[in-house]
Amino acid sequence: MRAILFLSFFFLFLNCEDKQSQKKSSPVSIEKAPKENIETPKAKSKKAKEPEFPVLDTKNAMEFFLQYEKEHKENKVRMTTDFGDIEILLFNETKFHRANFIYLTKRKYFNNTQFYRVIDNFMVQAGNSDDRKTARKRKKIGKYLLPKDTNRGFKHDRGVISMPSSEIDNPHKLASPYEFFIVQQTPGAYFLDGDYTIFGRVTKGMDVIDKIAGVKTDEADWPLRNIYIKNVDIIE
DSSP states (O other): OHHHHHHHHHHHHHHHHHHHHHHHHSOOOTTTSOGGGOOOOOOOOOOOOOOOOOOEETTTHHHHHHHHHHHOOOOEEEEEETTEEEEEEEOSSSHHHHHHHHHHHHTTOSTTEEEEEEETTTEEEEEEOSSHHHHHHHHHHEEOOBOOOOOSSOOOBTTEEEEOBOSSSOTTOOBOTTOEEEEOSSSBOGGGTTTSEEEEEEEEOHHHHHHHHTSOBOTTSOBSSOOEEEEEEEOO
């Protein structure tokens, strides 16, 4: 009898211990936890917006590029075209025009623009398009001109990249920032010296320029088959 009572007491004791153990190991729900132990999740901070670029005009463009060129010293780009790659060195001496080209490259402006004026044994001109997307890009970036910078000792030798002047209300031949031309003529097109700003030269890919210059064009010198700049990348 005593053995039976002892065993009954023993199993009752184990059952109580088991319940106590389960009670201690059970997770505490947030609703029942003491307030001081509840950590209120912090609201996620919104991702900071990237700074918006100002819409440029002729009044603010020079001040903008004065600051921009100090922080963006890149001067080598690679242009991928339908006819191959062209590598260009931008001159530090013409800092506003170098900065402008780098800025437009980083804004992806030149991508999908065209070589829209081609004259064999003279030059190829690019940076425009008959696509409305190009006009929308220009509107977003701004309407502005850059001053000539023609007293750096550069000449329009074969392979230099120069900036054409705008044809709209521009008696001083201020430079059109969205477009450029590359001299294909040998040894150069020196009658252009003094009127247009030379801001770089082709370091690789003049064979590509020659191919582009040799295509058939219409009466306005626009290639019969569109020649696209697929992409412009900064090398360094």
